[in-house]
Amino acid sequence: MITVEHLTKRYGPVAAVDDVSFTVEPGHVTGFLGPNGAGKSTTMRMICGLTPATSGSARVLGVPYGALANPGRRVGVLLDAGAQHSGRTGREVLTLAALMTGVDRRRIDQTLDVVGLTSREAARRVGQYSLGMRQRLGLAAALLADPEVLILDEPANGLDPAGIRWMRDLLHDFAARGGTVLLSSHLLLEIEQVAERLVVIGHGRIVAQGRIDDLLRQAGTYARSTDDVALAAALRQAGVGVEVLGTGGLAVEAEPLDVGHAAASAGVVLAELRPAESRGLEDLFLELTADHARETSTPANRSEKVPA
């Protein structure tokens, strides 16, 4: 279990992470999703005690990471696969990790096997590794002590499609055995395939969290009536978010029953009423982070919403 409460990190006037709270439960893979510069790495570094928080707290297995007796045995961390010493061989990297955490060295061969690195590859210097091989080695180091928690920053970066599938299976198995997994990515497809739960961050702030299924279900209701303008006005009066669609009809942030009530009170006849089509995670992600992503933050390319 990971618990993050009101975590904030300021660099001068910039809030890289701004009052972030979420929990990562055991038994699931939780995806930490956000565009470049959203604050994922900074949050993860604070969870692992590598970056001091300006305010707020993060606990791993009930205590701050630094207060764990032997954190390396209980928490597997992969924050930067490129940070391994390039002059060491893969096996040397894992041997050092085993010595530092007191792990039986026989685990090294087992773990190399798990991450799909051959003995020959393990004997090569890390400087000669491809990015995907470095990620596999980083994962091996994280898994070496058979930890209860995994904290992985962009672990699929550089993996080929077979590698991504392999990692998905590995993380599912880990979570199914009661492990806690937090993994970040800016790639939606990757997260959609691996995670059951999602924490979405944009510009340092959490913009959504929950089960991916539930987040997708929040698509709302599609309604079409004999007088959409009157229906939209009635819904707004009831405090319901509504958008008049260019293609006709309304996208309503409410259940169909609420739309029915609003239509009845406005004396409008409904012609169509159904749950809005489930959007892909990509739409959801773009929508949730629209005000946060750097691509939409300049007036020149911001797509303005036309007032309904």
Ligand SMILES: Nc1ncnc2c1ncn2[C@@H]1O[C@H](COP(=O)(O)OP(=O)(O)OP(=O)(O)O)[C@@H](O)[C@H]1O
């Ligand atoms: N040491 C630092 N000094 C100043 N600003 C920093 C520092 N580290 C991060 N930042 C800023 O904090 C913000 C969040 O960065 P962070 O690396 O956490 O984002 P991220 O979501 O991990 O991005 P990416 O997907 O690109 O890795 C960015 O605006 C970044 O420039």
